[in-house]
Amino acid sequence: MKTNKDRCEVILAGSGGQGLVVSGIMLAEAAILEGKNVVQTVSYGIATRGGFSMAEVIIDKEEIIFQQVQKADIVLTLTEEAMEKFQSFADSGTSIIYDSTLLEERRGSNICGYPFTDMAGKLGHVGMANIIALGFMAQKAKMIGTDSLEKVIQERFSGNVMEMNLKALQAGVNLAL
Amino acid sequence: MELGRKVKLMQGNQAIVEGAFYAGARFYAGYPITPSSEIAEESAKRMPLLGGIYMQMEDEIASMAAIIGASLAGAKSFTATSGPGFSLMQENLGLAVMGEVPCVVINVQRSGPSTGLATKPAQSDVMQIRWGRHGDQSVIALCPASVSECFTLTVTAFNFAEKFRVPVILASDEVVGHMRENITIPSPGELAVAERKKPTGEPAAYKPFIADEDGVAPLASYGSDYVFHVSSSMHGPDGYSNNNPANAAWRVAQLHKKIEMHREEIIITKTFDTEDADILFIAFGATTRASRAAALELRKQGIRAGVLQLMTIWPFADKKIASLGERAKTVVVPEMNYSGQVAGEVQRILGAGADIRKVNSYNGEIITPQDILKAIL
Structure with a gap:
């Protein structure tokens, strides 16, 4: 997997309600804790749940001029539709990560599936698949420290929900180690 | 509510609300619409904590009317909308121009015509912003390109509104409105905040439309000792109806001139x-x-x-x-x-x-x- 210390471009794609925008925000907040510049953008339709939805995050040491991802280092896809949209990026070196619980299996260089939703279910709630995926990507692409993401979770959640999210994050990180 | 220098991740729409508060806005009336809704949401949450008023109105026509009323009562006021709502605001925006009422209207532009693509960006209201109202008039409109500019240009929008007694339109768009970036919120005092000129003479002698040398007349607040009239119809220096052609020519020219005079500062x-x-x-x-x-x-x-x-x-x-x-x-x-x-x-x-x-x-x-x-x- 490609790593880029100075700049990292990420796309999180799936459907409305999967927590992709929140994951993007958390990733961006963690990057700010590390003193980086970030831009996080969203694209979605008119439905609150369902319908294609995506978040983009750019992390850079320098000023970020154009706000959209131009050459993604990593793309997370949580629906077939999202995969179809971004699969071809793999040919130009983008790592495509998908949820193998939700999507049909795919093979090919730069395309890897992991059972994020299945793992989340075992940890207690399928809704944490996004956090597992976030931990996985952050570790795999070496774009952000686990401790920064932990801090973001601790600021955002409290009590049991915080504990569960911390566990989910760690599960994702471990998966990438 | 602490406004200190801290780097934060913030959405463009949120930064507009922060900028409005920084500028001293204490009245919001609106009807939420994508992609501007976060401005209403954040204002509803925060405005009461600052001692201000948030009003959820029945539509955008009423929203515009309410912020004009609040401003005449002395509050810095604003509303936010997008395409269809901005169309509904035109008539009362004209009233704000005619009555020389300071206020800020945020238009987070989305794809049209009509309700169009509600969640998608556009910059297609440029001419509507300029010419959307009947009757010839000048207008000030600002466009942010980043989250930081959402903050600073909102402060500027309020400053221009207060200084020149005009409605100012902040023309954002869906991209900038929904984008999140790191922003350092300026400390209090770091950016200039302007206040409208108030009359100082005898209340009985107050003429709300007699401009000073800078082209702008002092504006008293409703409810103060200064009792005055504001009308959408052609009015004289005292605010009461006046059909004299010379008066009409003076009024119309005045509305244009006060912006023309300050072009260098405004642009x-x-x-x-x-x-x-x-x-x-x-x-x-x-x-x-x-x-x-x-x-x-x-x-x-x-x-x-x-x-x-x-x-x-x-x-x-x-x-x-x-x-x-x-x-x-x-x-x-x-x-x-x-x-x-x-x-x-x-x-x-x-x-x-x-x-x-x-x-x-x-x-x-x-x-x-x-x-x-x-x-x-």
């Missing part, structure tokens, strides 16, 4: 590598960033390109465009509308013979640096 632009630019991009709002990326790419290829960013879209930056455009061989105007609303203005300034390339997007998609480069190479 804010930023330039990036324009000194030697053969190719000049003229951009505003979200397309500024794609233009800057395109210009940098051209520089890498040895082509001298630069960007003029129009932070003030109205009044139009005629002088600046004339001076930079004269030097450039090619002028490129990327904008998210079909007809080239800004490109037309640029053509007006540079003349029919100028090489002006339009780059337009009207499908709800963002203009990319590649889209722009295609227009030149």
